[in-house]
Structure formats: C-alpha cells, structure tokens
Amino acid sequence: MFRPITAVLTIAALIGSSNLAWAAPAAREQKPSDVAALKEKLVTIPAGSTVEVKLLNKQKLKGKLGQLSDQGFEVQTVKNGTVTAEKVAFSEVKSIAQKGKPMGTGTKVALWTLAGFGIFVLVFTVICVASGGCDS
Secondary structure (H helix, E strand, O other): OHHHHHHHHHHHHHHHHHHHHHHOOOOOOOOHHHHHHHHHHHHHOOOOOEEEEEEOOOOEEEEEEEEEOOOEEEEEEEEOOEEEEEEEEHHHEEEEEEOOOOOOHHHHHHHHHHHHHHHHHHHHHHHHHHHOOOOO
C-alpha cells in the first residue's frame, strides 16, 4: 500500500529538483522599467549623500553619491586612506538606499510633543509633591 505512494513521491521529488537547476537564472538582468525607477530614485538623493548600493552580483558598495550620468553613477569610497570613485552602471544595480537621512518634519514634531508632555508631567509631579499631595 505504501510502495506506490512512496514511488510517486520519490519520482515527484526527483523531477522537482531537476527542474530547479534550469529554472534559476545565473545572472538577473535589469528591466528597462527598473532602470527608469532607479534613475528617478537617484535624482531625489542629493549628491554627496551616503548611500548603500547592492549590485546584482551580490556585492555591496557604501560611500558618497557622486556624479550621475545617463549610463550610471559614481560612488565615492575610501580605500587605504584615498578617495576612489567607482563607476556603477544602472544595469548592474539591484537596489540603492540613502543612509543617515535627516529626520523628517513629522518625526521632529512628534519628538518635541513628547518632550513637552514629559516636561509637563515632571513639573506637575514636582508641584504635587511640594504642596503635600494631589488627592483633591
């Protein structure tokens, strides 16, 4: 009873694992829409900002964003005490992220609001304790 089921499962596993070898591409190519989106994202990042670039070959570059061109951009890195500019083609990039972004306005408002509320509670508590209690 279990032999036919075991045989079918074994055959399915062998067929499934053999299909995985040809199904996985060796190197991923960028689509034109991905390149256009990458260019749009890079335009919003100010030159000189710290960025982390992940390449399709799984290499990571961390440095300052340099010049931008139609074919790619530069990432300025420090190696052995000297600044080097590495040219990166858009077709080689998997993703790019700006690091060390300044806080947004909403975040600043939230932090100042919380700080103000904390000061209010602290002052209220000090007044309550100094007056002999707040049981009213």
